Amino acid sequence: MEKVISMERVYEQLKDGMTLMIGGFLTNGTPEGLIDCLIKRNVKDLTIICNDTGFPDRGIGKLIVNKQVKKVITSHIGTNPETGRQMNEGELEVLLVPQGTLVEQIRAAGAGLGGILTPTGIGTIVEEGKQKIEVKGKTYLLELPIKADIALIKGSIVDTKGNVWYNKSTRNFNPIMATAADIVIVEAEKIVEAGEIEGSNVVTPSVFVNYIVGGEVIGRF
Amino acid sequence: MEDFRQRIASRVAKELKDGDVVNLGIGMPTMVANYISEDIEVILQSENGFIGMGPIAKEDEIDKDLVNAGGVHVTARKGATFFDSATSFAIIRGGHVDITVLGALQVDEKGNLANWMIPGKRVPGMGGAMDLVVGAKKVIVSMEHTAKGKAKILKNCNLPLTAKGQVNLIVTEMGVMEVTDKGLLLKEIAPNISVEDVVNATEASLIISPNLKVME
Numbered sequence: 001m002e003k004v005i006s007m008e009r010v011y012e013q014l015k016d017g018m019t020l021m022i023g024g025f026l027t028n029g030t031p032e033g034l035i036d037c038l039i040k041r042n043v044k045d046l047t048i049i050c051n052d053t054g055f056p057d058r059g060i061g062k063l064i065v066n067k068q069v070k071k072v073i074t075s076h077i078g079t080n081p082e083t084g085r086q087m088n089e090g091e092l093e094v095l096l097v098p099q100g101t102l103v104e105q106i107r108a109a110g111a112g113l114g115g116i117l118t119p120t121g122i123g124t125i126v127e128e129g130k131q132k133i134e135v136k137g138k139t140y141l142l143e144l145p146i147k148a149d150i151a152l153i154k155g156s157i158v159d160t161k162g163n164v165w166y167n168k169s170t171r172n173f174n175p176i177m178a179t180a181a182d183i184v185i186v187e188a189e190k191i192v193e194a195g196e197i198e199g200s201n202v203v204t205p206s207v208f209v210n211y212i213v214g215g216e217v218i219g220r221f
Numbered sequence: 222m223e224d225f226r227q228r229i230a231s232r233v234a235k236e237l238k239d240g241d242v243v244n245l246g247i248g249m250p251t252m253v254a255n256y257i258s259e260d261i262e263v264i265l266q267s268e269n270g271f272i273g274m275g276p277i278a279k280e281d282e283i284d285k286d287l288v289n290a291g292g293v294h295v296t297a298r299k300g301a302t303f304f305d306s307a308t309s310f311a312i313i314r315g316g317h318v319d320i321t322v323l324g325a326l327q328v329d330e331k332g333n334l335a336n337w338m339i340p341g342k343r344v345p346g347m348g349g350a351m352d353l354v355v356g357a358k359k360v361i362v363s364m365e366h367t368a369k370g371k372a373k374i375l376k377n378c379n380l381p382l383t384a385k386g387q388v389n390l391i392v393t394e395m396g397v398m399e400v401t402d403k404g405l406l407l408k409e410i411a412p413n414i415s416v417e418d419v420v421n422a423t424e425a426s427l428i429i430s431p432n433l434k435v436m437e
Contacts, residue, residue: 025270025290025292025306026288026292028269028288028292029286052346052348074346075346076345076346076347077345077346079292084343096346098349098352099268099306099310099348099352100306100310100313100351101351103305103307107307120314120351120352120356120384121351122355122385123382123385123386124381124382124383124384125382156286167286168271168284168287168297168303169269169271169286169289171270171304172269172305173305173306176305176307
C-alpha cells in the first residue's frame with residue numbers, strides 16, 4: 001500500500017465540521033504544511049484537539065485567526081490572544097483541560113480504554129460535572145477518551161511504510177495522537193526508504209499511520 | 222523589582238538537593254536555574270517532553286527542534302532524554318518529580334493555589350500546572366509578596382483553584398513560609414524589614430517561628 005501522497009490528496013479528505021487532532025507544543029513539532037492545507041481548503045466549523053493554540057501567525061493559531069474553528073479542546077491559549085478574544089465574544093467554544101489529562105484522554109481512546117482516573121483537577125472547576133471514583137481511599141476524576149476523525153502529526157524522519165521518528169522536543173503529543181484517530185496523516189520533514197530507521201528506534205510504528213506527506217523544512221520553530 | 226526577583230530565585234535554589242528532579246515554571250521560577258550551586262547536580266524536567274534541560278540557547282546554539290515548555294530555545298545537557306507528553310506527565314503525576322516551582326496569583330493558608338485564570342479578564346489555561354502541583358513531591362510557590370500592594374497570601378483563595386492543599390512552601394521577597402497543619406509558619410524574614418511588615422502585607426494569619434531566621 002502506497003502511503004506517500006500529495007497535498008492534493010489530503011485536500012480532498014478535509015471536510016467542514018470534522019474533529020481534528022493536531023500535534024505540537026507551542027508550534028514545536030506542529031505540521032505547518034498540513035495546517036496551510038486546511039487554510040487553503042478553508043474548511044469551517046472544525047473541532048480541534050491540541051496542546052495549545054499556538055501563535056496568531058504560527059501553528060494552530062492560523063486556523064483560529066482564519067475563523068475555521070468552532071470548538072477547541074486544549075490546555076493553554078495564552079500565547080494566542082485571538083483565541084481568548086473569540087472565546088469572550090462567544091464565537092469560539094474553548095474547553096480547557098489539564099495537559100496531563102488531555103494526553104491521557106487521547107491515549108485512552110487510542111488504547112481502547114474506557115477512560116482514565118486522575119487526581120488532577122480534584123477540588124477545582126475541572127471536576128464539575130464529572131464522576132468521582134474512590135480507589136483505595138483516594139479520590140480520582142473519571143476522564144473519558146477523546147477521539148478524532150483525522151490526526152495531523154509531524155515527524156522528523158518517516159519511512160515509506162509510515163514508521164516515524166521524532167527529533168528532540170518535537171515528539172510531545174504527536175505519537176499519542178497518532179493512535180487515536182480514524183485517519184492519521186504524518187507530515188514528514190524527511191522521507192526515507194523502509195528499513196532506514198532501525199526498528200528499535202521507531203517511535204510510532206507504521207500500523208498507526210495511513211498517509212505521509214513531504215512537508216517543507218520549517219525554519220525557526 | 223529585579224532585585225526582588227533575584228532574591229526570591231536564589232532563596233528557592235537553596236531548597237534543591239543533589240539528584241533532585243525539578244520542574245521550573247515559566248517566568249520567575251525559570252530564574253532559579255541561575256542560582257543552583259555548582260556542587261550539586263539537579264535534573265531539570267520540561268513538561269513538553271524532556272529531562273536534562275540546559276540553559277537557554279545562545280544564537281549559535283539554537284536547534285529548531287529543541288524548546289522548553291515556554292517555547293524558548295534551550296540546550297540539552299549530556300544524558301538528556303526526550304519523550305512524548307504521556308511519558309512526561311507520567312513522570313509528573315506519578316511522583317517522579319521531586320520539586321516543582323511555580324508562580325501564583327493567590328495562595329492561601331491551607332496550601333490552596335490559584336494561578337491559571339482570572340474570570341472575565343485573563344484565561345490563559347492551566348497548561349501542565351494542575352498536574353505538576355498534584356504530582357510533584359514538593360510544591361514551592363515563588364512570587365512577589367503582594368500585587369500592586371494587594372495581598373496575594375490569603376485566608377482563602379477567591380480565584381479558581383489550580384489545586385487544593387498541595388502547596389508546601391512559599392518564597393517571596395519578604396520571607397519564607399511553610400504550609401503546616403496549623404497554618405502558615407513564617408520561618409525566614411528578609412533583611413531590614415520587621416515581622417510586622419510581613420504581617421501587614423499578608424491577609425492570612427502567620428505563625429511566627431520561634432527560630433525565625435534572616436533570609437539569605
